[in-house]
Amino acid sequence: MIYNTLGNTNLEVSRLGFGAMRLPTKSNNADIDEEEASKMLEYGIENGINLIDTAYPYHSEGLDGNGNSEKFIGEFLNENSLRDEIILSTKSPSWLMEKKSDFDYYLDIQLEKLQTDYIDIYMLHALTETDWNKVYNLDVLDFLDDCLASGKVKHVGFSSHTEIDYLIEILDEYPKWEVVLTQMNYLDEYYQSGIMGLNYLKELNVGSMIMEPLRGGRLVQNIPQEIQELWDMAEVKRTPVEWAFQYLWNRDDVDCVLSGMTSLEQVKENIRIASKTDIISENDQELIREVARTYRTFLGNxxxxxxxxxxxxxxxxxxNCLTEYNIAHMMGDPKASAMQYFTLIDDDSRADSCVDCKECLPxxxxxxDIPEELQKVYEYFGSEFDHF
Ligand code: SF4
Ligand code: SF4
Structure with a gap:
C-alpha cells in the first residue's frame, strides 16, 4: 500500500480508502451481509487500508434513515480492537438539521453507533448551496469549533457536489477545514468543482478525498467496443479499473481515493492496484483524454x-431505470437493456410510474432533472417488452 499525507491533518492515509456505502447486503440495502463485509474489512486492513469512510444514512432504507453502515463499522472495529488503528471518517447529515442542537444530537447518535468517543474526520455531508446556507445560519461553525475543542472530532471537513464558486465560498468561510471530499474521475475533470476544486484544495493544503472514482461503475463495466479499442492502443496495458485509479493517483492533488467496495474480489483487486507505483506517460494521458471524449458521446445521463x-x-x-437507459446508450444495444429493464424492474417501478412530483430533485x-430523464427512459423502452 502507498500512503499520502492528508493535507494539513498530517495524517498518513492509505491512498485507497474503504468506502462503507456499498457493502454486500442480503434481503435489502439495510441488511448488511456482515460475515462477508467483515472478511472484506479484515483483508483490507491486513493489507494496508487505514481509512474507513461511512456516513449516517449509509445502508438505510431511505435518505432520512438511520443507516446500518456506521453501526456495523463500530461493531467491527470494537470486536477486533481496531478503533485506534483506523482513521475513521463519517459525515453529519446536513439535510436533517432544523435547529442548532440537532448537530450535537446527530453527532452523539453517530458516536454511539460507532462505539467510540472520537471521530477522526467529521464532514458535513453532501453540501449543496441550500444546505450550506441553512447550516451556516444554524451556526454550524460554532458547532465545529466545539467539536474540535472537546476532542469528539479531530479534523473537520465537508463533502460537496457543488460547482467551483460555491466550493471556494465554503472553504473561504472557515480556516479550520482540513478535509474535503469531492467527485473526480477522468470523465469529470470539468464537472462540479472538478480539477479547479482540487487545485484550490492543494493551494490551501486542505486534504483531498475523492468519491466516484469509477463513476458508479460506468468506467469499468460494459466497456463499449470503441473504448476498448482505444485502451488497446496504450503504451502500457491496464484494466479499466487500473486506468481509473491510476489516473487519480498520478495527480499530486489527490490524497485519498474512496472506493465503495462490494466484494472481497474488488478489495483484493483495488489493493493490488493501490500498492503499485504506475506512472502514466504523456501519450497515455492523452489517450485517457481521448477515452473521456469518446465516452461523452455515449452518455444518456x-x-x-x-x-x-x-x-x-x-x-x-x-x-435502475436510469442505469439501464445508460447501458443501452453506451452499448448501442437497446434490446439487451430492454430485457433487463423489463425483468429486473417491477411493473410499477418503471419510468412510466413517475408522476413528475419533483420530490427527488433536491x-x-x-x-x-430526474422526471425529465425518466420520460426519456419511458420513450426509449416503452411500457411493454416488445423489443424483439
Ligand atoms: S418526480 Fe421523482 S419523486 Fe416524483 S414520482 Fe418521479 S421519480 Fe418519483
Ligand atoms: S439520479 Fe439518483 S442515483 Fe442518479 S445521480 Fe441522481 S441522486 Fe444519484
Whole structure:
C-alpha cells in the first residue's frame, strides 16, 4: 500500500480508502451481509487500508434513515480492537438539521453507533448551496469549533457536489477545514468543482478525498467496443479499473481515493492496484483524454447510481431505470437493456410510474432533472417488452 499525507491533518492515509456505502447486503440495502463485509474489512486492513469512510444514512432504507453502515463499522472495529488503528471518517447529515442542537444530537447518535468517543474526520455531508446556507445560519461553525475543542472530532471537513464558486465560498468561510471530499474521475475533470476544486484544495493544503472514482461503475463495466479499442492502443496495458485509479493517483492533488467496495474480489483487486507505483506517460494521458471524449458521446445521463434520490414516494426505481437507459446508450444495444429493464424492474417501478412530483430533485447529487430523464427512459423502452 502507498500512503499520502492528508493535507494539513498530517495524517498518513492509505491512498485507497474503504468506502462503507456499498457493502454486500442480503434481503435489502439495510441488511448488511456482515460475515462477508467483515472478511472484506479484515483483508483490507491486513493489507494496508487505514481509512474507513461511512456516513449516517449509509445502508438505510431511505435518505432520512438511520443507516446500518456506521453501526456495523463500530461493531467491527470494537470486536477486533481496531478503533485506534483506523482513521475513521463519517459525515453529519446536513439535510436533517432544523435547529442548532440537532448537530450535537446527530453527532452523539453517530458516536454511539460507532462505539467510540472520537471521530477522526467529521464532514458535513453532501453540501449543496441550500444546505450550506441553512447550516451556516444554524451556526454550524460554532458547532465545529466545539467539536474540535472537546476532542469528539479531530479534523473537520465537508463533502460537496457543488460547482467551483460555491466550493471556494465554503472553504473561504472557515480556516479550520482540513478535509474535503469531492467527485473526480477522468470523465469529470470539468464537472462540479472538478480539477479547479482540487487545485484550490492543494493551494490551501486542505486534504483531498475523492468519491466516484469509477463513476458508479460506468468506467469499468460494459466497456463499449470503441473504448476498448482505444485502451488497446496504450503504451502500457491496464484494466479499466487500473486506468481509473491510476489516473487519480498520478495527480499530486489527490490524497485519498474512496472506493465503495462490494466484494472481497474488488478489495483484493483495488489493493493490488493501490500498492503499485504506475506512472502514466504523456501519450497515455492523452489517450485517457481521448477515452473521456469518446465516452461523452455515449452518455444518456450523468447518473452515478449513488441512490440519494431514493426512495421515490411513488415507487419508481430511479437508479435502475436510469442505469439501464445508460447501458443501452453506451452499448448501442437497446434490446439487451430492454430485457433487463423489463425483468429486473417491477411493473410499477418503471419510468412510466413517475408522476413528475419533483420530490427527488433536491436530492440528486448530479443535478439531473430526474422526471425529465425518466420520460426519456419511458420513450426509449416503452411500457411493454416488445423489443424483439
Ligand atoms: S418526480 Fe418521479 S421519480 Fe421523482 S419523486 Fe416524483 S414520482 Fe418519483
Ligand atoms: S439520479 Fe441522481 S441522486 Fe439518483 S442515483 Fe442518479 S445521480 Fe444519484
Amino acid at each position: 450523468n447518473c452515478t447510481r449513488c441512490g440519494y434520490c431514493m426512495p421515490c414516494p411513488h415507487g419508481v426505481d430511479i437508479v 436530492f440528486c447529487t448530479q443535478m439531473i
